[in-house]
Amino acid sequence: MRNNALKIIVPNLKPHHLDPRSCQGSNSVGGIVLDQFASMVNHSCDSNTFWINEGEALRFRAAKDISAGSELSMSYTDTTRDYKTRQEAYISQFNFTCSCEICQKGDDGPTGKLRDKILQIENLDKSALDFRGNFFDKTIQDMTKAGFGLGAYGMNLMHHGLLQLQINQKDYKKILRTCLVLYFGVERLSIPPVPADARLDTLFRVFQINGLAKQNAKSFRGTDSHVPALAEKLHLNFYELYVRMLEKWIGGDTTVTKFAKKSFDEFLKMKNAEEGDNKWQYASLAKKNKGARKEFVANVNELLVWAGLEKLGEKEIL
């Protein structure tokens, strides 16, 4: 039976303990729901809203600026898949083809063997999964050589695969680099856009891994030796950025944001107590703290250049 039921998503509340494995996976599915309002919202791969569950409520959030009178849209399936796979899914599940602005441009991702490699991972073809080799690294290199940028289809999946491998190997230097490339490169540039909850998960990892760099300083040698101190400096800023992005994207009145805010405040209190008489004070990234924001942007850019990315402006970072 074809229907447009939505999955009920139960968000995982993320504590602040510093283990990059503690935030693996994002949300759990708690059931399905048929909703009158949601069923009237049309589909687009570049939707102007997305939905969240908050207690028993289904809430729609703006994914971009929406001018008065324009139609609301949401994405009916996983938009991180390529044009062909998306269209197949729309036909088989909903009996329509999508002609949103992104789909009108057609397939601009990898084709042939490169596409097959990505599909092997996407479809969890176990015979293709060789985690001992450099499958992900190699595919990313091949895609780059073929002229595909970080936002191209497949880059997201390959970088997440690479990150998982590096987490299993506890290679902190590489984890930090891949997290930065994912959040500030791949996920920022992907078309269709990466959903907000996935970006928040990656940002949470960026925060966590920055907190681990100092105690794993040994792996940062030579031209990398300045990185642990820089990451340590940015650690709390990234935690605050995570809370700010939760507020901006999901809303300040949700359980997830309130929980993250409380955890952040407790973390600051703990840090204050640790510092004792040193009168340590955290400079927040609030709009009025122009100096702190400027310093944060400069420091993030230093990390981005180290990770092989281009520098970004304040608007793109904050």
Ligand SMILES: [Zn+2]
């Ligand atoms: Zn579309």
